[in-house]
Amino acid sequence: MSQDPVESVQLPASPAHESEPAQGAICNDTPLKQNSHSVETGHQNIDALRVFLDEELDPTRWHNGGSEFLNTAFKDITTSGRIQEFLKGSKTYDSQKKRWRLSRKPTDEKALYPGFSKILDEILTFPAFNVQNRQAVSCHHTKITHQNDGNNLLTTSPDFVILGHSGRSFKENDFPDTPTYAQCVSPIEIKTNARKGSLRRNVLQAASYARQCFIEQHNRLKTYSILITETAVRLLQFDRGGIMYSDPCNIHKHPETFIRLILGLASDGEDVGMDTSIFWENGKRWLRTLDSEGAPVLYQVVGDSPVFIRRTICGRGTCCWVVRDLQDGKEYFIKEYWRSEDREPETTFLELVKDLTGIGQMVAHEYDEHKTIVCLRGFDEVPAGFKNRIWCRFTLVRYGESVDDFEDPLQLLFAYRDIAAGELGLLGVGVVHRDFNIMNMLLGLDKAPIGWRGVLIDLDMAALITRRESLENMDTRTGSRAFQSVNVLRGYIKTIKETQKGKKKTNKGSLEVKPRIKPYPHSFLDDLESLFYILCWVCYGRDDDGKKLAILPPFLRKWDSEKADEALESKTSFLSQSLPELPAYFHRGSAFKFLLESLKEKFHRVSVHRRSGRDTDEERGTLEATYPEAPDLIRVFIQLVDQAIEKWTNPQAEAKKPKMRLVFATEAEIAALGTNTGTGGGDGATDHGLYSETSVPQPSTPVASSSRLTIKRRRSLSSSGESE
Numbered sequence: 001m002s003q004d005p006v007e008s009v010q011l012p013a014s015p016a017h018e019s020e021p022a023q024g025a026i027c028n029d030t031p032l033k034q035n036s037h038s039v040e041t042g043h044q045n046i047d048a049l050r051v052f053l054d055e056e057l058d059p060t061r062w063h064n065g066g067s068e069f070l071n072t073a074f075k076d077i078t079t080s081g082r083i084q085e086f087l088k089g090s091k092t093y094d095s096q097k098k099r100w101r102l103s104r105k106p107t108d109e110k111a112l113y114p115g116f117s118k119i120l121d122e123i124l125t126f127p128a129f130n131v132q133n134r135q136a137v138s139c140h141h142t143k144i145t146h147q148n149d150g151n152n153l154l155t156t157s158p159d160f161v162i163l164g165h166s167g168r169s170f171k172e173n174d175f176p177d178t179p180t181y182a183q184c185v186s187p188i189e190i191k192t193n194a195r196k197g198s199l200r201r202n203v204l205q206a207a208s209y210a211r212q213c214f215i216e217q218h219n220r221l222k223t224y225s226i227l228i229t230e231t232a233v234r235l236l237q238f239d240r241g242g243i244m245y246s247d248p249c250n251i252h253k254h255p256e257t258f259i260r261l262i263l264g265l266a267s268d269g270e271d272v273g274m275d276t277s278i279f280w281e282n283g284k285r286w287l288r289t290l291d292s293e294g295a296p297v298l299y300q301v302v303g304d305s306p307v308f309i310r311r312t313i314c315g316r317g318t319c320c321w322v323v324r325d326l327q328d329g330k331e332y333f334i335k336e337y338w339r340s341e342d343r344e345p346e347t348t349f350l351e352l353v354k355d356l357t358g359i360g361q362m363v364a365h366e367y368d369e370h371k372t373i374v375c376l377r378g379f380d381e382v383p384a385g386f387k388n389r390i391w392c393r394f395t396l397v398r399y400g401e402s403v404d405d406f407e408d409p410l411q412l413l414f415a416y417r418d419i420a421a422g423e424l425g426l427l428g429v430g431v432v433h434r435d436f437n438i439m440n441m442l443l444g445l446d447k448a449p450i451g452w453r454g455v456l457i458d459l460d461m462a463a464l465i466t467r468r469e470s471l472e473n474m475d476t477r478t479g480s481r482a483f484q485s486v487n488v489l490r491g492y493i494k495t496i497k498e499t500q501k502g503k504k505k506t507n508k509g510s511l512e513v514k515p516r517i518k519p520y521p522h523s524f525l526d527d528l529e530s531l532f533y534i535l536c537w538v539c540y541g542r543d544d545d546g547k548k549l550a551i552l553p554p555f556l557r558k559w560d561s562e563k564a565d566e567a568l569e570s571k572t573s574f575l576s577q578s579l580p581e582l583p584a585y586f587h588r589g590s591a592f593k594f595l596l597e598s599l600k601e602k603f604h605r606v607s608v609h610r611r612s613g614r615d616t617d618e619e620r621g622t623l624e625a626t627y628p629e630a631p632d633l634i635r636v637f638i639q640l641v642d643q644a645i646e647k648w649t650n651p652q653a654e655a656k657k658p659k660m661r662l663v664f665a666t667e668a669e670i671a672a673l674g675t676n677t678g679t680g681g682g683d684g685a686t687d688h689g690l691y692s693e694t695s696v697p698q699p700s701t702p703v704a705s706s707s708r709l710t711i712k713r714r715r716s717l718s719s720s721g722e723s724e
Contacts, residue, residue, distance in 0.1 A: 046154050046208065048562060053207050056314050061242025063383065070235055070246035070257065072378060074264025074271065082128045083256050092119045099252040102230050109190045112230055113138055113159065116190060120160065123262045133166045134266040136188075139179045146212050147182065149311055158209045160188040162266045168279035169219075169268055171304070181212040185272055186224050186265035193229045202227050203236060203243060210238040211313050218306050218319060221391075222273035222376055224265050233258055239273075240317045240338040240389050241373035273376075287323050287334065289393055292364045299323035302331065308439050310337075316460065320439075322398060331398040332363060337460060338373070338389040346394065349459040352429045358422030360442075360457035364395040399455045400443030404538050404548075409586055410648055413595075415443050415454030416535060417641040422456040423527055424634045434522045435461035436530035437480035438537065463522075479522075482537060482560040485529035486571055486607045487520050492564035524630045525606065528637055532599045533559065533571070539586055539596070546585035555580070575604040589651030595644035599637075 043049040087093050092101050092115070102115040120136035123129065143155035164185040165172045176183055187209035191202060210223040222239040232248040251258040269276050277288045278301075285301040301323055308320040318337040325332070339345060350362040369375075371391035374382055382388060403419075406412040419441050426433055435458060444453040461479075479488060520526075540553055552560075558570035579597050586592040 043149075043154065043562065046156055049154060050204055050208055052562065053204055053211065053313075056312060057204065057207060057242055060385075061314055063242070063244045063377070063386070065235075065237075065244045065246050065377070067247045067249075069237075069244060069378075070249055073235055073237075073246075074260050074267065077260055077263045077267060077271065078129055080256065083259050085128055086123070086126050086259065087255060090122060092122050093255055098255075100255070104230065106192050106230055108195065109159070109192050110140070112190050112192065112228075113140065116160065116228065120162075120188075120262060123259055124162075124266055129263055131263065131266050132268075133164055133170075134185065135163050135175050136160055136266075137163055137175075137179050140190075142179055144179050144181060144184075144212075146215075147180075148215050148309065149212070156208055156212070158184075158187040158206075159190040161209075162186045162188070164266075164268070167268055168276065168281065169217075169274050171280045171283065171285070180216070181209070182216040184209070184213050184217075185267075186226075187213070188225065188265070189227050191227060191229050193231060196227075196229055199234075199245075203245065206236055207238060207243070207313060210236075211311070214238075214313060214317065215309060215311050217274075218309060219275040219278040220273055221270075221275050221371065224273060226261055226265065233261060235261055237273075237377065238313050239373055239376050240314060241377075241387070242314050244377050287321060289334065289395060290364055290366045291395075294364075297325070299332065299334075300326055318460070333360070333396040333398045333457070334393060335396065335458070336391065336393040339392050339460065341372075341388040341390055344464065346392070346460045346462075348464070349431055349462045350394070352431060353426065353459070356422070356425045356429065357451035358418045358425060358455055360399065360455055361397045362394055363397060366393040366395075367391070396457065399457070400445055402438055403441045403443055403454065403534070404438050404541075406443060406538075409546075409588070409592065410645070411443065411453070412535075412538065413591070413641060413645045413648060415441070416531070417454065417638060417645065418444070418451050419454040419456045420528070420531060420634065420638045420641060421451060422454070423524060423531075424631060424638070426456075426462075427524055427630050427634065430465050431459070432463050432465055432522065432524055433459065433461075433527050434463060435479050436527050436534065437483050438534055441534065479526075479530060481562075481564075481567060482556070483530040483533045484567070485526040485533075486568060486575070486603075487529075488522060488526055489564050489568040489571065493568065524634065528634065529603050529606070531637075532596075532603055535599075536574075536596065539582055539592060540580065542583050542585055544584035546583070553580070572607060575600055575607055589647040589649075591644040591648035591651075594647055595640055598640050 043052070087095060093099075094101060100115070100119060102119075103111050106112050117136070117138050124131045124134055124136055138160055140157055140159045143157055144161075146154040146156065161179050162185045163175050163179060163183050164170050165174055165183060169185075170183055172183060187206060189202065189206050189209075191197070196202065206225045206227065210225055213223045214220045222237055225236045225238070227234045227236065228251070231250055231252065233251050234248045235246040237244040249257050264271065266272075268274070279286055279288075285304045287299050287301055289297060289299070291297040301321055303322065306319045306321050308318065310316060310318040316337040316339070318335065320336075321334045323332050323334055324330070347362070347365055350365075353359040354361065368391055373389045374386075379386075403412060403415050406415065423433065433456065436456075440456060440458040442455045442457060444455055479485075537556060537559070540556055541549055543549055555570055555574060559567050561567045561570070579593065579600060582592055582596070
């Protein structure tokens, strides 16, 4: 039997007191606000989506490019001579009156549709402009379905879209019968001066279209749109930094600018914001990147589409692909995203975890100094307060599918166990993952050895840790909503209303509120709790035959709620009540019932303790409050999975819960780890990956015994054995 990697994990020594904290351990690029990707199951309706877009695109992510943006955008798209040639012979522009043939006082925007339809068509078909494979389509009466946006099929209706086909940007060889966002080059929104409303409202409407272009086209660096009235046009650029918008421009006084914008919105490749390293050719999709030696290499995209894409405009914009090297047939996993410039590069973490069992391994990486938000916006100088992002791409070893695609329950347990062991390995090199979700947990390859039957990937939200380092400035709110810990969810709740009894009125007459309890830093314990919720999600998301449910149970849907307080209430209720009946598919040997009940009991105690607010801000804001006993706690977690594996493979055996508690553990309980290695009838390790516990290496500078720790040894036990 291969050696279990859990036995050999070495923990990093504590730095000397005079040492500086590790660089990059404090990060400023965590999701401080909710965003439009927030839920796995999708948004209930378009209004709900726009609420999240409103928060995602907050005022700090808006930049007024002014007239400079308007004048420099698409400046080389055509020549002034060709534009003048068009205007002289145009049927939609009156050269004598110096205005487009549009209603002067439209009663509503519908009155403008016929005129703009003719204008757009005439510009795009003018021979001298040489526009290829583009068509402007009026679709204000057409509901365009949002594909790949969760389970709910939302629809939106831009007033016009410029569609495209063929070339390297699109697989399709013709225009669709019904407009789609997969072939939308640029959306266009029409308003009247009298009813145009606020700029923010109009931009958010255009943002819902632009977001879908990012989601369905996969290789967008940015998406353009325009807002038009009967007299003016405003250019919008959506990118991973947010929005840049121009000053309005009078389309009658400046027809050349208006024509240039329309041609730009109908352009191709980098001009319109496409990433040309991902392209179509001969009906197949290709991805060009660098190999392990830094040399250019071309891979074929397996399945033509990414296996994961982040459904937002702002932020990382993560997109993951499976690709194949046609030279040797080998497959790789490629991940690309936009890293905040002030955040530690993921290569730092990937180098730290090199050869670490159960953690995804890097083959190559690529950066492009010209793929930054600053470059995309054409800034000569970075505006004050602007947060730049840098595009990056990683080639990783290809593993299996998500754990949600397991073939039998034992495979799920093996994967779950080795991923938990991978978390212990991360702790050994001083890393907290902080983004456990169902797409980051992969099955191992066929016949994978112990330690590789499940693999944890995606370290772009990870943090470096040292025992003496403060986490006060590290945001708690990371991860996917459905799998966030109770502690993380509390980070979204800004205030807690006082009870009706004893309530006070403020001067404004509203109920006085008290500040929320400060959440604990996102630590290994939150990662373990996410692991628990992911296992619940996988198990309760199936029927008695093991098939995925089309509609999830109500409590899982609440976990994935767009409202953090609803998800928080559902999870705290789940932890405090009896475990729901598992589907019959998971009944064998009561293995899954044993595992879920054991974990639920422990995380309920964690929740109760953290909710109490007994620790001071200083205590809950340091790694000394979470780190010292992490190895013991993770090993107990793994031991529970080991016992569930034993119960599944040997249903007649009676598994014993480890004596150690996940919180408030006594010295004797921790010591029991060295002797109580039983797994329900087994003596020592088995072929399932059970282990004989070894002593845990202690940090070189022990924590003072008087310190109050977030996760700590129980100071006293009552006669009944319950915690204080």
